[in-house]
Amino acid sequence: MQDDEEDRYRAPALDKGLDILELLASVDGGLTQAEIAKRLDRSPNEFYRMLDRLVKRGYVTRPDGDRYSLTLKLFGLGQLHAPVRRLVSYATSIMRELAETTWQANQLVVFDRGNAVVIAQQEAPHYWGISIRVGSHISLFDTGSGHVLLAFRSPEEREMMIAEHLRTNEEMKQSPDFFARLDQVRDRGYEMMASLQTAGVYNLSAPVIGSDGRGIAALTIPYITLVNAPAAPDITRTITLLQAAAAKLSQLAGSDMQMRI
Known part of the structure; x- marks a missing residue:
């Protein structure tokens, strides 16, 4: 019954964004889109738009072009x-x-x-x-x-x-x-x-x-x-x-x- 209640209020896009932030917070040096997808057991294409929005909102950065890392925005x-x-x-x-x-x-x-x-x-x-x-x-x-x-x-x-x-x-x-x-x-x-x-x-x-x-x-x-x-x-x-x-x-x-x- 509890699982049914949790599923009723799921927000897949939000869950996906939070999964990315929590994963990047746990690693040093950042990850590529393919590495993020592999660690989260998803297709790389699923994360392209989400990563793009996180970069534009300032939560994630791409300091060397292909690797994504957290900024200090969450800390702030x-x-x-x-x-x-x-x-x-x-x-x-x-x-x-x-x-x-x-x-x-x-x-x-x-x-x-x-x-x-x-x-x-x-x-x-x-x-x-x-x-x-x-x-x-x-x-x-x-x-x-x-x-x-x-x-x-x-x-x-x-x-x-x-x-x-x-x-x-x-x-x-x-x-x-x-x-x-x-x-x-x-x-x-x-x-x-x-x-x-x-x-x-x-x-x-x-x-x-x-x-x-x-x-x-x-x-x-x-x-x-x-x-x-x-x-x-x-x-x-x-x-x-x-x-x-x-x-x-x-x-x-x-x-x-x-x-x-």
Whole structure:
């Protein structure tokens, strides 16, 4: 019965355009029309007009003549989403101050449609720091930001977030130890873990809490030890500064808006 309801409201042309956008978002370097057709198991002729319209509307580009790639238009539309835009506007000065006091870069991450997504990033004020591009998708399972986003939600919300993440990412299901770890993160109020992506980096992450008590974002520092910089705060002091910044942002966010994730 549910399948019949879904078929009743199908929009084949829209589905085709969305299939193209989702496919191009998953590859680097673009694809030819024939490659798109092959991956989507369709005839190349089915996509000619659709690709032409996507190019004319600015969602897709052809930088070298025969390969199609996504532009940044979708990312720009995402930035226009009012709650995200307001959260970033609140966070900008707080993140800048955090970078200056810790000597470290930091980023703000939210959960969106199955992924942890970087929506703001602040460079370190001195020579060295670890930066992650705005718009990057990172794992829920093996990053400090992902742990915090899950830890400060109810068990039911965690299950839904993980199920959505698994639909968009090929990942193994997590063990009971993983959920015990999330409870520990919630109890102590932050995550501190060695980076599983970059040697010598520690992920320090604290939650931004909305007015309903739910975690709406993760404020994260990829902490590196600065050699010959005695004035730089150590990791313990950096955690304290991070928690204070997250609490300040929580007050601003919780007093004026609720973030729908």
